[in-house]
Amino acid sequence: MGGRGKRLPPPPALAQSSGDKPPKWGAHIDLEGKPGTKRSLGEADLFVPLVQSDRTLLFANARGRFDDSDSIEGNFGMGLRRMLDGGWNLGGYAYFDRLRSEQHNVFHQTTLGIEALGRDWDVRVNGYVPVGERIKNVDSLSTAELSGTTVVFRGGEERGLAGFDAEVGWRVPFWRADALQALRIYAGGFRFGDDVVKTVAGPRGRLELTFDQVPGLWEGARLALGTEVQHDDVRGTQAFFTVQLRIPLEPGKEQPSRLTAQERRMTTPVVRDVDIVSQAGAFGAPETATLVNGGAITVVSSASTTGAGLPGAVTAAGANSTVILSGTFNTTAVTTLQVGQTLIGSGSLQV
Secondary structure (H helix, E strand, O other), X not given: OOOOOOOOOOOOOOOOOHHHOOOOOOOEEEEEEEOEOOOOEEEEEEEXXXXXXXXXXXXXXXXXXXXXXXXXXXXXXXXXXXXXXXXXXXXXXXXXXXXXXXXXXXXXXXXXXXXEEOOOEEEEEEEEEEEOOOEEEOHHHOEEEEEOOEEEEEOOEEEEOEEEEEEEEEEEOOOOOOOOEEEEEEEEEEEEEOXXXXXXXXXXXXXXXXXXXXXXXXXXXXXXXXXXXXXXOOOEEEEEEEEEEEEEOOOOOOOHHHOOHHHHHHHOOOOOOOOOOEEEEOOOOOEEOOOOOXXXXXXXXXXXXXXXXXXXXXXXXXXXXXXXXXXXXXXXXXOOOOOOOEEEOOOOOOO
């Protein structure tokens, strides 16, 4: 056909999908030093985003902790956070924890927690549940005591304890809510125990000053300074000073200066008890002690046996027994030992 054909218009440009947007949050590691009045700790905390959208973040978290009492712990978990309208970030997380205590015993537990992080207020609740064998023998903590006519033995044990903790925090309005600096104070408490040991429970308070941008350091660095004080009747009062520095592993992904305050708080470190709580002591059930070789032990006390009655009490203990004299005996009566019998008034025995 003759004539000049019409020129077709170019196809419309495709709009960029939300999936093409660069991710808001990148992986990082937080390094923390925590010197304290009774012990000092060090920690490394790896935070890795797995799946994210504009408002939701699924992350993996692995942390390792050690202290100057020869205790080492590792925590491995996952968490989910969601930004809501109104400035709240809601989250939940689950961890598997492994502790090698200062007694060189190994304990395991699961940690489950929920959190609500707001512009001015924070709320956190954590539960800790031991898994596997939670009672370990510790021979060096065993005790033996005189009781009536016998020696009572209690085995030394270390026990992993179940429990929970919770805290409420408030942002002190020194800076605007969207500033790159924030000061928050927290108050809460904790409770750990079982049906044998004394309950470990008390208040905890802490103060945290954070800088989401640090002059002179790389983009994405975060510095946190803080103090913490807690008290319970078992461990007494403990105080700590904390210094935490964030090292971004993907510097181009997370730029705090381009994120809102609510977005920056999506990568706030998970706050939970620093270690599996255990308690060590002579917690074993009371038993009548015997000698290491299986021989019987009889205690003869001057509170219930007169000097004149001493020979009869020793005879009654029988052959191949060990008789412990407790107290003071004034007597001229002759005491005859049985075959294989041992009589002691001081010294030590292995039971």
